[in-house]
Amino acid sequence: MKNKQVIGALLLRVILGVIFIGHGAEKFQGGIGNIAGWFESIGLPGFLAYIVASIELVGGIAMLLGFATRIVGGLFVIVLLGAIVKVQFAAGFIGGYAYDLALVAMSAYFLLNGSQLYSLDNYISKTRNK
Template sequence: MSRQEIGAFILRVILGVIFFVHGLDKFQAGIGNTVGFFDSIGIPGFFAYIVATIELVGGIAMVIGFGTNIVAYLFAIILLGALLTVKLSAGFLGGYEFDLALLGMSIHIVLSNSTGPSLDNSIFSKNQDKLLKVS
């Protein structure tokens, strides 16, 4: 495994853990609170369920390396939404610096072809090997 793959793996796992914990917190703290917050900023409350589920399930998927490009893309959409609706007006420090870092990590995973050891790699490399043998 190359240094780039190790770095991508570490980045992927950290991003997954962060989103998993944020999603879990939304449900444990009472998803109704998040629904109310979304409503208060003009976003339909049902989006809170979507965001929390993507964070929770997507966080697990990111850690194990399943659907990493799709999940990272969804994370990037969530982060852009948070930046544009709430975080930008709070300023850089104490506002959007953390979300910006997570956005950069998500974009890296979307653009990178290597995420280190992952379920995706083991599934698709086996299928690719089978396809090459059949051809």
């Protein structure tokens, strides 16, 4: 049973990382200045676009590698809750925040549990304990 849980967590971590890499890369490729302008249009400081896009891209890479998964998971939860409250909630459940809510649950899992299988966190932990 334990092996199935660890493999399941690996699958969640890889998929979560890939999703966030995609979202962060899209913000930078599409013109981060445009995203900053959109942030301002919804009442958020434009500089937050750079922070969010960086968390998504760099955090996605870190999550994929299993590095600082608890910290990154927490950052993802904050970003996603902000997106749900500020943007997605108004669109309703199915057309709005359902997808982000699933990502919040996945991110919260890593905030609470970290990562084990094929993760830099696990490798670093093992080398420190030797």
